[in-house]
Amino acid sequence: MTDLTVTGRVWVFGDSLNTDAMYPAHAMKLDVSEAAKHVFHAVRPGWTEQVSPGDIVVAGKNFGVGSSRPVAALFNQLGVAALVAEEFNSLFFRNAVNAGLPAMTIPDATQLFHDKDTAGLDFPAGTWSNQTTGTTGQVQPLAPLILEILAGGGVLPRLAEQGFLPPELADTLRSPALQAQAAGSGT
Amino acid sequence: MSTGMTMIEKILARKAGLAQAHAGDTVTVDVDMAVLIDLQFATMWIPPTRIHDPDKTAIVMDHAVPAPTLKDATGGPLARTFAADFGIKKFYDVGRHGICHQVIAENGLARPGEILACTDSHTCAGGAFNTAARGLGPAEVYSILCTGTTWFQIAPTVRYELVGTRPDTVSGKDIFLHIAHQYGDATNQNLEYGGPGLASIPLNDRRTIATQGAEISADFSTFGVDDLLADHLAERGVTGYQAADADPDATYLDVRTIDLSTLQPYVARPGTVSRNGVPVSQIEPRRIDQAFIGSCANGQLEDLRIAASILRGRQVAPGVRLLITPASQQVYRDAMRAGYLQDLADAGAVVTNSTCGACFGYHMGVVGPGEVCITSSTRNFSGRMGSTEAEIYMASPATVAASAVAGFITDPRNVNS
Ligand code: SF4
Numbered sequence: 136m137t138d139l140t141v142t143g144r145v146w147v148f149g150d151s152l153n154t155d156a157m158y159p160a161h162a163m164k165l166d167v168s169e170a171a172k173h174v175f176h177a178v179r180p181g182w183t184e185q186v187s188p189g190d191i192v193v194a195g196k197n198f199g200v201g202s203s204r205p206v207a208a209l210f211n212q213l214g215v216a217a218l219v220a221e222e223f224n225s226l227f228f229r230n231a232v233n234a235g236l237p238a239m240t241i242p243d244a245t246q247l248f249h250d251k252d253t254a255g256l257d258f259p260a261g262t263w264s265n266q267t268t269g270t271t272g273q274v275q276p277l278a279p280l281i282l283e284i285l286a287g288g289g290v291l292p293r294l295a296e297q298g299f300l301p302p303e304l305a306d307t308l309r310s311p312a313l314q315a316q317a318a319g320s321g322t
Numbered sequence: 323m324s325t326g327m328t329m330i331e332k333i334l335a336r337k338a339g340l341a342q343a344h345a346g347d348t349v350t351v352d353v354d355m356a357v358l359i360d361l362q363f364a365t366m367w368i369p370p371t372r373i374h375d376p377d378k379t380a381i382v383m384d385h386a387v388p389a390p391t392l393k394d395a396t397g398g399p400l401a402r403t404f405a406a407d408f409g410i411k412k413f414y415d416v417g418r419h420g421i422c423h424q425v426i427a428e429n430g431l432a433r434p435g436e437i438l439a440c441t442d443s444h445t446c447a448g449g450a451f452n453t454a455a456r457g458l459g460p461a462e463v464y465s466i467l468c469t470g471t472t473w474f475q476i477a478p479t480v481r482y483e484l485v486g487t488r489p490d491t492v493s494g495k496d497i498f499l500h501i502a503h504q505y506g507d508a509t510n511q512n513l514e515y516g517g518p519g520l521a522s523i524p525l526n527d528r529r530t531i532a533t534q535g536a537e538i539s540a541d542f543s544t545f546g547v548d549d550l551l552a553d554h555l556a557e558r559g560v561t562g563y564q565a566a567d568a569d570p571d572a573t574y575l576d577v578r579t580i581d582l583s584t585l586q587p588y589v590a591r592p593g594t595v596s597r598n599g600v601p602v603s604q605i606e607p608r609r610i611d612q613a614f615i616g617s618c619a620n621g622q623l624e625d626l627r628i629a630a631s632i633l634r635g636r637q638v639a640p641g642v643r644l645l646i647t648p649a650s651q652q653v654y655r656d657a658m659r660a661g662y663l664q665d666l667a668d669a670g671a672v673v674t675n676s677t678c679g680a681c682f683g684y685h686m687g688v689v690g691p692g693e694v695c696i697t698s699s700t701r702n703f704s705g706r707m708g709s710t711e712a713e714i715y716m717a718s719p720a721t722v723a724a725s726a727v728a729g730f731i732t733d734p735r736n737v738n739s
Binding site for chain 1: 348350361362368370371372373391393441442443456457458459460461462463464465468469473475477507509510536537539541594596682683684701703704705706708710
């Protein structure tokens with residue numbers, strides 16, 4: 136079971152970041168580990184060198200507008216522990232949940248957090264804190280059905296447990312890279 | 323307490339086995355059709371041990387066919403094996419392929435009142451047929467393939483009440499670009515289109531509008547069933563469906579009336595379609611390097627007819643590459659039979675195989691740094707068609723064709739067709 140509380144360093148991005156900015160078409164020709172180096176390539180060059188496992192990405196409005204390509208898999212590959220946005224595109228949000236990457240909607244998130252602040256996120260409770268500035272807040276917790284998918288590490292391990300995939304794959308499917316590969320990609 | 327439902331609420335309620343479903347509810351639903359695309363097989367696909375129902379499954383080879391890379395070439399055989407092993411008859415392999423949303427439309431896979439899921443974000447195209455159609459990620463479509471079910475958090479609905487008659491010079495693309503400019507993003511909203519003006523919008527244009535709901539971040543885009551749609555479906559042997567009409571007392575986030583008779587052709591400037599449009603009559607005459615007519619939104623037969631009517635007897639301007647991609651092999655064959663492809667090629671256009679290719683900058687027609695492209699495809703995001711230093715304008719097939727002749731962005735109404 137994945138622990139659904141996350142504490143980590145935040146990186147703050149802007150509004151309407153689309154999937155082409157996170158997973159450009161030419162990166163789709165590469166393996167996930169290589170493709171992950173292209174996330175935010177144009178909007179913040181060099182970021183994939185700076186981000187480290189456990190970090191949290193904070194974005195503004197309409198985060199993830201665009202394609203169904205599995206960007207969440209690239210965040211998993213980079214070790215990003217959670218996503219926060221003022222507003223998520225629903226397809227992008229679902230992709231995150233299905234990849235076992237927890238995502239929290241916090242209005243004004245880009246005002247409340249700054250680069251390198253430490254954020255604490257409790258998904259089942261729907262609470263957040265900025266441990267650097269001392270602010271805290273409460274949002275609507277995710278639906279139980281969504282928390283359950285997240286707790287299981289995403290949708291694929293669950294399918295393995297249900298016998299739709301070879302059961303012995305259940306654990307490895309929780310590995311972000313393999314998870315992305317097993318489901319293939321979309322646009 | 324029973325209250326009225328919007329089209330989408332009605333479909334989701336029905337498929338969840340509930341009497342009522344409304345914005346804010348989370349429902350688990352049966353999915354009527356799951357559509358997988360070639361890309362899903364190209365990255366270390368693991369075949370499932372069992373699937374829900376082969377008759378509720380389709381596979382479309384579209385994004386990267388014929389295979390432009392070794393990675394894609396590896397996926398093809400996996401798709402073929404999977405289709406054969408599980409007895410999936412709705413397998414649209416190279417030769418009977420096309421962009422999935424066109425193939426879905428041609429083969430009546432999107433049916434009124436039903437739910438269709440596909441591994442591509444423009445699956446909302448099926449909303450033109452009164453279908454709750456949505457793009458879902460590869461993992462989720464894989465899950466639906468296995469279980470036949472998924473869940474939705476129902477978003478509130480905005481209704482577009484269409485009145486007046488669409489002028490002949492205004493296409494579905496122009497209507498969409500107007501809406502995107504006027505109202506901006508529709509994140510976490512469903513869009514519903516209806517009203518008396520709908521009768522003047524042909525099916526191809528409805529599909530363009532439904533398709534592009536993705537660019538304004540909408541969840542579902544759904545059109546009502548009117549005589550035009552009912553006849554269209556009957557001609558294709560689609561019968562026995564249960565249409566989802568909106569209740570008169572349905573609750574909407576907003577109801578917006580669009581008088582179609584007042585609209586004019588639009589162009590979206592590079593970057594986004596959201597609040598970024600301008601009537602073509604007011605756009606600067608920007609010089610272009612590439613012009614593209616194609617994609618699931620505007621590679622339909624009618625789009626090629628319009629392009630051919632403008633290009634017939636004319637030449638593409640020197641220094642401009644005009645690419646035309648029919649949306650499916652079926653469109654390709656029909657357009658060939660009608661002589662459109664001859665007209666287009668005679669004018670200097672490159673008519674390509676039916677694939678996603680140029681639309682997502684993956685193969686065939688990638689744009690370079692500093693280049694300017696005008697496209698009738700779906701996205702004008704930076705980097706979408708290649709270099710992040712290229713500029714992508716978006717407009718209707720008529721505007722793109724007229725601009726290819728002129729060599730700069732121009733109003734198609736200045737060109738007699
Ligand atoms: S044509 Fe473009 S928008 Fe349509 S499915 Fe293909 S890549 Fe996506």
